[in-house]
Amino acid sequence: MTDVTMTINGRAVSGAVEGRTLLSTFLRETAGLTGTHIGCDTAQCGACTVHVNGASMKSCTVFAQEADGAEVTTIEGMANADGSLNTIQQAFQDHHGLQCGFCTPGMVMTAAALLKENPKPSETEVRDYLKGNLCRCTGYHNIVKAIMAASGQDVSAIAAE
Amino acid sequence: MPADGGIGASTKRREDIRFLSGTGRYTDDLNRPGQAYVFFLRSNVAHGKIKSINTDDAAAMPGVARIFTGADFEGVGGIPCGWQVTDKHGQPMQEPAHPVLAQGKVRHVGDPIAAVVADTAEQARDAAEAIEVDIEDLPAVIDMKKAVEEGAPKVHDDLTSNLCYDWGFVEENKDAVEQAFQDAAHVTTLELVNNRLIANPMEPRVAIGDYDPAGDMSTLYTTSQNPHVIRLLMGAFVLGIPEHKLRVVSPDVGGGFGTKIFHYAEEAFCTFAARALKRPVKWTSSRSEAFMSDAHGRDHVSTIQLALDADNNFTALRTDTYANMGAYLSTFAPSVPTWLHGVLMAGNYKTPLIYVNVKAVFTNTVPVDAYRGAGRPEATYQLERVIDKAARELGVDPIALRRQNFITEFPYATPVAVEYDTGDYHATMDKLEEIADLSGFEARLAESKSRGKLRGLGVNCYIEACGIAPSNLVGQLGARAGLYESATVRVNATGGLVVMTGSHSHGQGHETAFPQVIAEMIGIDASMVEIVHGDTANAPMGMGTYGSRSLAVGGSAMVRATEKIIAKAKKIAAHLLEASEGDIELKDGAFSVAGTDKSVAWGDVTLAAYVPHNYPLEVIEPGLEETAFYDPNNFTYPSGAYACEVEVDPDTGKATIERFAAADDFGNIVNPMIVDGQVHGGIAQGIGQALLEGCVYDEDGQLLTGSYMDYAMPRADDVPYYHVDHSCQTPCTHNPLGVKGCGEAGAIGSPPAVVNAVVDALQRNGSSITHIDMPLSPSRVWAAMTQ
Amino acid sequence: MYDFELTRPTSLADAIKALGEEDAQPLSGGQTLVPTLRQRLAMPSTLVSLTGIEELKGIKNEGGTLTIGGATCHADVARDGTYPALSELAGLIGDPHVRNRGTIGGSIANNDPSACYPAAALGSGATIVTNNREVAADDFFTGMFETALDEGEIVTGVKFPVPEKAAYVKFEQPASRFALVGVFVSKGADGVRVAVTGASEGGVFRWSEAEDALSSNFSPDALDGLSVPADGMIGDMHGSPAYRAHLVGVLTKRAVAKAG
Structure with a gap:
């Protein structure tokens, strides 16, 4: 076992891990942050997406030891300081961008990464950026719409409701 | 309307707050003190005889608590089937045993052979690798038609063949249908495959068994759409635990789409092992495991024929279907190709004579059961594809041919045993033509052409039957359960309400939509109503959430219970207001005496019910809590018309969805935003079936699509924005809310639209192709184009 | 996964030394290797992570030749733009999360028959740089999942002549x-x-x-x-x-x- 320490959502978290311990496991089991979900074992679904030193990654493909010393942000760290939903989270609620909620943490983390890189993405750019995140409930319509809205773009004319 | 939304308001979902902040509570987020982990050693061959299992070395490995095999389940019940179909000769279907862990034989890749319980999940897996299993390979049967040939290897040695049942519906119509075909001016025939799908809710299944020896109490935490059904099936049929000693809890459920209806071996195992070991036992499915252990969907091979007279009126329809059951009968598997498929074969059309034959077949594959739509997509796909083909053969407009044959008088009794209460198929088609901008198609076609792309338009209708019921009828049809729903409405002293419902959301937003109904009925804010679900310790009984039934059936039970609450509250109000009960009116959260300004607030009445100082104790009991069971007297019949426009790249065969429109009639709508979302999701799954998804086995029964690397899930860039509309509303006549069901419509209505559109694109380009089997992957479309 | 030791050297020399141990295997971005390990399809005793080695990261443009460090992630190549076709290719790999983690060295060394980078290397006439030598792309890719790399040898960089x-x-x-x-x-x-x-x-x-x-x-x-x-x-x-x-x-x- 090796001791690792990382800063998760601004809080230092330490724990002893095996070589094989994944970052996703560390987040869920050591840090107790179960908002990061595991939806597959081939790094395809994106439900486990978090930010490591500012870059979005699938935490099921990163070993905990590789994140030793890193700044990690998870869905639990996305709300505003007063605990209210941030702009992206709020847009997901406003536009019904989630149903069962399982893919949602990964979607929000991905949307945040996108808007940081590209503050006013086109629909095509949003859809392309979501390639690594599977949702089985929404048909993506309202996820794309929510992200467009979160970027400050007018979504009132998007298809029908 | 209440300030925060009553019936008809697009109220934002309250459950979203926890899902968006990472504080949702899914089954895998739960851990019990002292819990052990189980790993299932699964068969890697499709069919084989288990000659020996040696667990000695494995049992000695670090952390191993115990290893179970089929022998540990001798004398324990098997996984039951919840529906018995009677074949066309009046005989019951063949029903094989389904042991929790394989006994004697393995029958599909993924069939569990042994279960290792250990301190950690990795230790359990390590030990599983040390189990020595000697399996004698047997020839596998994968292809359904070969499986029913004389001399085919048998999946179950104790059955007479691999034929589960041969069902004819309506058997008495068979000769008349045959005569109508002989008399027809035109007959269109189409052979097609409804591709096998894997539901793939994003949350894999999880089960945690827990046992409290002090009270001899078992608890199962599981990812289920219907915890009460699991309690009944597992308690009564598998483990012999009475229901008062068994609690089933499903916290937040990350999607289901049917595959979390069924009672699975892993649930029974964890409950059983927790009792045996006096220790909680947890199983978390990996996605790879899910591909070979979650029940699959669809997998029908059909020949459909449509007879028309000289005026293009439909005169008869017949279809022969082979339906794959897989290796065992999953909970509702037998009902899917029969009562959820045959009875829908009339569709939106007044075809007077229909005959449906279904042969259900055992194969060495994962069991097949309901997946979003369950039987209805298979019926709709056949019907709407054969109508499209007929229109092309006859050179008539596919929409006009449909319109000509629409049912227009309601109620309408179909020749396949159901009675549609309401509908207006011309209205939804009119609406579709508008929202899909069909008049602009020619211009878009020309634009596509200018870029070297083929463009096609596909249109179809659908009808579905939701909220499966009534119980006495489904009992006659073979259901081994009732199909009512229950709700308990508990009013607290200070006026807030808690609804304990047997419906259980796995994404549908019950926590938001159900309170909207009560808020409307009482005239209070929806925020005063809390929904409790997913725990057999709370709701009295529940049949759960599937078949687009929650609002129509579960919501109706809640309405009935609330009506009882209001009736009693009126009695209390009458006492407080010193008026006659008949004069009491409830409006905007206050009871008043008609024609006076005397009133008493909702909260004062509820307080009086629990602090009955000034209260007619001699006439009514204190308290304010009511339970209702609602058993509908018919299905509900949503319907709609869908249109899809595709572009096909003639060089690669790749079809892309350019536009998709859906005009649905769901009757009354409680939360339009949620309804839109349900339709969007259904459409994406339908597009997935049509273009991308297909579960593939090789001839030896190896699953070739065992992960997302080969099973193509729709992604954000595979689909466009959808134009959806549900302003055409013909309310259901037999439930108190006038609602139909919206959960499955998108998945039912969309596959034929997509395939019709691709065929249209190719035919406009001069091709003589009349059909391509789903999924219409680039390689298949290209192969068809280059035939 | 089977358990293993994970080491995180910060210099190439230390990495090569660590890879000399029996059953040691390099771990680059892990986008292919980690899922493989999760399926228990590989059983290394030691994984030598290359992601902490700064000297293996970065993109240099020298006299019409673009040299990309082996541990440079796809996203960095996609952003670079010096060689537009290469940057576009990098931006088409996987998805944004994969591109933030997966590396050119890992992709080239794995030589998945469906991967993008081998096409860029071979199609550009690139040179694969290892800790021991330089190998022309024409000689490097020897078959499906097979390369000219020897045991313990890793891709430290790829040199792309920027074409017209x-x-x-x-x-x-x-x-x-x-x-x-x-x-x-x-x-x-x-x-x-x-x-x-x-x-x-x-x-x-x-x-x-x-x-x-x-x-x-x-x-x-x-x-x-x-x-x-x-x-x-x-x-x-x-x-x-x-x-x-x-x-x-x-x-x-x-x-x-x-x-x-």
Whole structure:
């Protein structure tokens, strides 16, 4: 076992891990942050997406030891300081961008990464950026719409409701 | 309307707050003190005889608590089937045993052979690798038609063949249908495959068994759409635990789409092992495991024929279907190709004579059961594809041919045993033509052409039957359960309400939509109503959430219970207001005496019910809590018309969805935003079936699509924005809310639209192709184009 | 996963030393290796993580040659833009999260028959730099998942001569989104190159007939009538050998048109 320490959502978290311990496991089991979900074992679904030193990654493909010393942000760290939903989270609620909620943490983390890189993405750019995140409930319509809205773009004319 | 939304308001979902902040509570987020982990050693061959299992070395490995095999389940019940179909000769279907862990034989890749319980999940897996299993390979049967040939290897040695049942519906119509075909001016025939799908809710299944020896109490935490059904099936049929000693809890459920209806071996195992070991036992499915252990969907091979007279009126329809059951009968598997498929074969059309034959077949594959739509997509796909083909053969407009044959008088009794209460198929088609901008198609076609792309338009209708019921009828049809729903409405002293419902959301937003109904009925804010679900310790009984039934059936039970609450509250109000009960009116959260300004607030009445100082104790009991069971007297019949426009790249065969429109009639709508979302999701799954998804086995029964690397899930860039509309509303006549069901419509209505559109694109380009089997992957479309 | 020791050297020298241990295996971005380990399809005793080695990261443009460190992630290459066709290719790999983690060295060393980077390396006439030597791309990719790398040898960088014209066209496998077929074409000082990934059972290959035709006339029309034989192409549920062979022709034309 090796001791690792990382800063998760601004809080230092330490724990002893095996070589094989994944970052996703560390987040869920050591840090107790179960908002990061595991939806597959081939790094395809994106439900486990978090930010490591500012870059979005699938935490099921990163070993905990590789994140030793890193700044990690998870869905639990996305709300505003007063605990209210941030702009992206709020847009997901406003536009019904989630149903069962399982893919949602990964979607929000991905949307945040996108808007940081590209503050006013086109629909095509949003859809392309979501390639690594599977949702089985929404048909993506309202996820794309929510992200467009979160970027400050007018979504009132998007298809029908 | 209440300030925060009553019936008809697009109220934002309250459950979203926890899902968006990472504080949702899914089954895998739960851990019990002292819990052990189980790993299932699964068969890697499709069919084989288990000659020996040696667990000695494995049992000695670090952390191993115990290893179970089929022998540990001798004398324990098997996984039951919840529906018995009677074949066309009046005989019951063949029903094989389904042991929790394989006994004697393995029958599909993924069939569990042994279960290792250990301190950690990795230790359990390590030990599983040390189990020595000697399996004698047997020839596998994968292809359904070969499986029913004389001399085919048998999946179950104790059955007479691999034929589960041969069902004819309506058997008495068979000769008349045959005569109508002989008399027809035109007959269109189409052979097609409804591709096998894997539901793939994003949350894999999880089960945690827990046992409290002090009270001899078992608890199962599981990812289920219907915890009460699991309690009944597992308690009564598998483990012999009475229901008062068994609690089933499903916290937040990350999607289901049917595959979390069924009672699975892993649930029974964890409950059983927790009792045996006096220790909680947890199983978390990996996605790879899910591909070979979650029940699959669809997998029908059909020949459909449509007879028309000289005026293009439909005169008869017949279809022969082979339906794959897989290796065992999953909970509702037998009902899917029969009562959820045959009875829908009339569709939106007044075809007077229909005959449906279904042969259900055992194969060495994962069991097949309901997946979003369950039987209805298979019926709709056949019907709407054969109508499209007929229109092309006859050179008539596919929409006009449909319109000509629409049912227009309601109620309408179909020749396949159901009675549609309401509908207006011309209205939804009119609406579709508008929202899909069909008049602009020619211009878009020309634009596509200018870029070297083929463009096609596909249109179809659908009808579905939701909220499966009534119980006495489904009992006659073979259901081994009732199909009512229950709700308990508990009013607290200070006026807030808690609804304990047997419906259980796995994404549908019950926590938001159900309170909207009560808020409307009482005239209070929806925020005063809390929904409790997913725990057999709370709701009295529940049949759960599937078949687009929650609002129509579960919501109706809640309405009935609330009506009882209001009736009693009126009695209390009458006492407080010193008026006659008949004069009491409830409006905007206050009871008043008609024609006076005397009133008493909702909260004062509820307080009086629990602090009955000034209260007619001699006439009514204190308290304010009511339970209702609602058993509908018919299905509900949503319907709609869908249109899809595709572009096909003639060089690669790749079809892309350019536009998709859906005009649905769901009757009354409680939360339009949620309804839109349900339709969007259904459409994406339908597009997935049509273009991308297909579960593939090789001839030896190896699953070739065992992960997302080969099973193509729709992604954000595979689909466009959808134009959806549900302003055409013909309310259901037999439930108190006038609602139909919206959960499955998108998945039912969309596959034929997509395939019709691709065929249209190719035919406009001069091709003589009349059909391509789903999924219409680039390689298949290209192969068809280059035939 | 089977357990293993994970070491995180900060210098190349330490990494090479660690890789000398028995059953040690390099871990780069892990986008392929970690899922493989999770399936228990590999059993290393030690994983030597290369992600902490700064000297293996970065992109340098020197005299028309772009040198990319082996541990440089796809996103960095996509953002660079010095060699537009290469940056575009990097931006088409996987998804944004994969691109933030996966590395060029890992991709080149793995030589997945459906990966994009091998097409860029072979199609550009790149040189693969290892801790021991430099190997021409033509000699590096020796077959499906096979390369010229020796045991304990790692890709420390890739040198791309930036050509006059180049383009990559990828046709995605619908499920994995790897290349069902991908074609990289370039026209540079040393002539025309056409490299094809995803299609062949032998892994990435050069389509020499197309190169010959394009050498005299770098336009899509020059490819009229040319085709690769279906024999030796991959056949699976996503496409027959004939389909893949057909796509090679279609995509090569498109790549040439795109390169201009």
